[in-house]
Amino acid sequence: MAGICCGVVEGETPTPIASSSLRRRCLDLFPLKCIADMAVPPMEGNNRKRQKLDSQPQPRECHNTVQNRESILTTPNKNEEQNKETKGHNQIVVVSEIPTLDSTELENEVVVEEYPKYGVTSVCGRRREMEDAVSVHPSFYSKDSNTQNQDQKSFHFFGVYDGHGCSHVATMCKERLHGIVKEEIEKTDxxxxxxxxxxxxxxxxDKEVQGWTHTKHTCICKCNLHTPHSDAVGSTAVTAVLTPEKLVVANCGDSRAVLCRNGVAIPLSSDHKPDRPDELVRVEAAGGRVIYWDGARVLGVLAMSRAIGDNYLKPYVISEPEVTVTERCDEDECLILASDGLWDVVSNDTACGVVRTCLEAQRKTVSPPGSPRSLMTAEGSDKACSDASILLTKLALARHSSDNVSVVVVDLRRDKRQHHHQTTTKA
Structure with a gap:
């Protein structure tokens, strides 16, 4: 008995049993190991699929896809970087698109190049799908005022696109419209x-969108499942080109641009609603009708009278923008571009008041005007504008906005002071 307890006598007899059970267990687990090994390679395909989803937003992106700041800053995408943060239950995504420059560009250009400060916020809100897109391109076009290259005029591009039916038209506008504008400027410089x-x-x-819908496309988009319905997809477009002397706004649809000048909200665009008197006359003159079905709609379908895309509603819905050219002055404070997810529940005056409060609150803590370094780190220089865009978005959600909400805030005072300093120095 003592031998048995100490494991000296008969203690070796269980060993074969344990070995056989262990072998049996290994044999049972072997097929699972093979299956697990076979499941590893497709992860690369999943990564590619995720990149495609990033380029073409899907319903899950509204809740699950939020990129990490560090990974984005170390992985530049062409001339832009997106900086996203998640705050609260509604997944507020702060986007700061920043030009990436190599060392030679930093030495030769950034010393004299200065950008306006801005902040961007875009949220899915209460919608199942994210169909908005935002485009920010500082210094998307530059020209020399003299041969010595001592005075370089830079134009800055900002755009908000509110898609409907799907997101691919808004995404195309985000990727292409600023480049097209640059090409047109170069033609008539x-x-x-x-x-x-x-x-x-x-x-x-608009013609590029029409050509895309009539050709085979491989991007992941719900229109792939319903190809005939791709003609029913469109997007609004409100863009602003900021020059040293002018503020040029082009609008097509019901997104809006508002300038805050000396505390007064000045709309720089007019919403293209089907029941707007002049738009109603134009639609009916083209042979269309405005039917009131949950509001005024072209043919009872579209709640706006102008948009890019929407091929099935042409010629009633057109892509021609209304353009306003505003001379800049010392009283200009900020510019707000936003989709109707904001403007449906927040007035122009309220929006300007919110932005002015944010800019004044952080006026003493921001970095020097137009600092390229601060922009490249996405810290400090545009913090006030980012805070203002976030606050406007939260206000829209608190007021039960039912649409995607996208907001761009541009601080015109800093750029204005910079321009004033340059002109006085030359004098």
């Missing part, structure tokens, strides 16, 4: 007619 330039740009963008 000497005698620049802003109205004609932007009208041609929007027309080219």
């Amino acid at each position: 000497e005698n620049l007619d802003w109205k004609s330039t932007l009208e041609h740009s929007f027309d080219r963008m």
